[in-house]
Amino acid sequence: MLANPYVISLMTIVLLFTFLGQSWNLMLGIGGQLSIGHALFVGLGAYSVGVLYVKYGISPWVGLLTGMILAGSVGASIAWLSFRFQVRGIYFALLTIAAAEFARIMFSGWEFVGAMQGLFFPAPTGGIEISMLRGDTRFYYFVALALAALGIIGTEFISRSYLGYVWRAMRDDESAARALGVRTFQHKILVISISAATAAAGGGVLALVQGSIFPDSIMGMGLSVDVLIGPVVGGLGTTFGPLVGSLAAIPLNHLMSALGDSLRIPGLNNITYGVVLISVVWFLPDGIWPAIVRLCKAIQAPPTAWLWQSRKVEE
Amino acid sequence: MTTLLEVENLSRSFGGLVAVKDVSFSLRAGRITALIGPNGAGKTTCFNLVAGALKPTSGRVLFEGRQIDNSPPETVCRMGIARTFQIVRPMREMSVLENAMIGAFSWTRNVSEARSKAYESLESVGLAAKAHARADQLTLPDRKMLETAKALSTRPKLLLLDEVMAGLRPTEAAGIVDVLQRLAEGGLTILLVEHVMRIVMEVASRVVVLHHGAKIAEGPPEEVVADPKVLESYLGAGFHA
Numbered sequence A: 001m002l003a004n005p006y007v008i009s010l011m012t013i014v015l016l017f018t019f020l021g022q023s024w025n026l027m028l029g030i031g032g033q034l035s036i037g038h039a040l041f042v043g044l045g046a047y048s049v050g051v052l053y054v055k056y057g058i059s060p061w062v063g064l065l066t067g068m069i070l071a072g073s074v075g076a077s078i079a080w081l082s083f084r085f086q087v088r089g090i091y092f093a094l095l096t097i098a099a100a101e102f103a104r105i106m107f108s109g110w111e112f113v114g115a116m117q118g119l120f121f122p123a124p125t126g127g128i129e130i131s132m133l134r135g136d137t138r139f140y141y142f143v144a145l146a147l148a149a150l151g152i153i154g155t156e157f158i159s160r161s162y163l164g165y166v167w168r169a170m171r172d173d174e175s176a177a178r179a180l181g182v183r184t185f186q187h188k189i190l191v192i193s194i195s196a197a198t199a200a201a202g203g204g205v206l207a208l209v210q211g212s213i214f215p216d217s218i219m220g221m222g223l224s225v226d227v228l229i230g231p232v233v234g235g236l237g238t239t240f241g242p243l244v245g246s247l248a249a250i251p252l253n254h255l256m257s258a259l260g261d262s263l264r265i266p267g268l269n270n271i272t273y274g275v276v277l278i279s280v281v282w283f284l285p286d287g288i289w290p291a292i293v294r295l296c297k298a299i300q301a302p303p304t305a306w307l308w309q310s311r312k313v314e315e
Numbered sequence B: 001m002t003t004l005l006e007v008e009n010l011s012r013s014f015g016g017l018v019a020v021k022d023v024s025f026s027l028r029a030g031r032i033t034a035l036i037g038p039n040g041a042g043k044t045t046c047f048n049l050v051a052g053a054l055k056p057t058s059g060r061v062l063f064e065g066r067q068i069d070n071s072p073p074e075t076v077c078r079m080g081i082a083r084t085f086q087i088v089r090p091m092r093e094m095s096v097l098e099n100a101m102i103g104a105f106s107w108t109r110n111v112s113e114a115r116s117k118a119y120e121s122l123e124s125v126g127l128a129a130k131a132h133a134r135a136d137q138l139t140l141p142d143r144k145m146l147e148t149a150k151a152l153s154t155r156p157k158l159l160l161l162d163e164v165m166a167g168l169r170p171t172e173a174a175g176i177v178d179v180l181q182r183l184a185e186g187g188l189t190i191l192l193v194e195h196v197m198r199i200v201m202e203v204a205s206r207v208v209v210l211h212h213g214a215k216i217a218e219g220p221p222e223e224v225v226a227d228p229k230v231l232e233s234y235l236g237a238g239f240h241a
């Protein structure tokens, strides 16, 4: 299967969005903070890698690190400002969109970063260069695979640490958590900056994979939505939800857009997306992954699922 | 005996309504004090003021001699005051055990340490057998006990209990009374809001009575129940025995 370049590229995107979904999922599914402007952080990561590499020839590793620090700080600042002034819940979510749109418009007019014309990475030479994170499609497939695996391990690790517990407590009832000594102000800033930094790492790799960066696609509302489809469809707050959701949604989207092209029905992919989202929310309100776990339990065949099932209820 | 908590001329109003009016009392370490009064007397508001959930309109709250009425709830908790919520607030999507673990994270970051403290707290309120149920599957009396267990996990010096025994069968309530007495012998100070006078008489060494936000009586339980002002306030609102 990995011989087919189309399948490889598709799986690379699935795995990258798994990772981005995990970053978003950490923030909402565990930390209880809704972002609908995650494209901001993805874009900051992409531009950090792009600008440093294309303009100065600096290794994308440095770009990734820079992007993570930048996005983490921007995330922390947005969080600090909004919670300092009691902007919460849905208003905080609106603020994340506003920030992302502001950044998109700013980058669209900023000549130094290519403005609307975008930034282009030099065409790959064919060889694999780990120090410059450059290689062919197979190479990026394995980079994306490593990133997704890291995301799963990281999510499990955080989830089982004290941070996972206090974040879930804060998600379920902020006042009750505070009464039990949880410093929710700090923890909200922490979870948001970790989520922002990991989204930036995903964005940096996404830029390398795509070979170009345009403000409208990397920082647009569409990307913010693409980031959250995986975890919402797969199962909010679960470790495997983003993977399962991305595996289900992204190939379907590609298939439908190909079908739409050949049938000359523009936007068929978007319509299908909408229908799938609505059906999942309707029939499996907690997502596909928890449903799989329930099914496995029902037929008494615990696969690896028992090991990795939803972290919502421990033990 | 040392004074653990001092409430000085505490008032709090909501718009035009004065929910707590110039209330003063102090709590001695290691004692159980009951805060009683008819519905709407201002008991829960008093708890919220002490626990940092509400800021007083005027007056002060001192804990171990330090002024705490400007501190947020998480700081007050970390100083050693734990409270339960009259309208219970379980973390719904978490297990009973996980709920009880949260309080322990105020003094440790070690998950297994928090887990064993949580078990201990659940055991003391008789919930250990339901440790792995989801918190929102518990009955209301059990949820009240979970509130108590969550608060105990913070290792408080002062425990504020807001009607946690409501809905318990008399034998169960007697069990909890036992637990509270043992905790007090161990040095814990408890301020208890309780409507069942039989429990108040049995467990409290002192009683503070609120009515329309003001303190109308304070003293040992036998004296307080004989006080005509107290009887009148209760009879007016329907006596709970």
Ligand SMILES: Nc1ncnc2c1ncn2[C@@H]1O[C@H](COP(=O)(O)OP(=O)(O)OP(=O)(O)O)[C@@H](O)[C@H]1O
Pocket: B014, B017, B018, B019, B037, B038, B039, B040, B041, B042, B043, B044, B045, B046, B086
């Ligand atoms: N957040 C609030 N906003 C407005 N009014 C409030 C608020 N909290 C309490 N009150 C009012 O303050 C008064 C005292 O309420 P409080 O809950 O403290 O009484 P209580 O003694 O705990 O009563 P109960 O026995 O019914 O629990 C009531 O009249 C109540 O309606």
Ligand SMILES: [Mg+2]
Pocket: B043, B044, B045, B086, B162
């Ligand atoms: Mg009350």
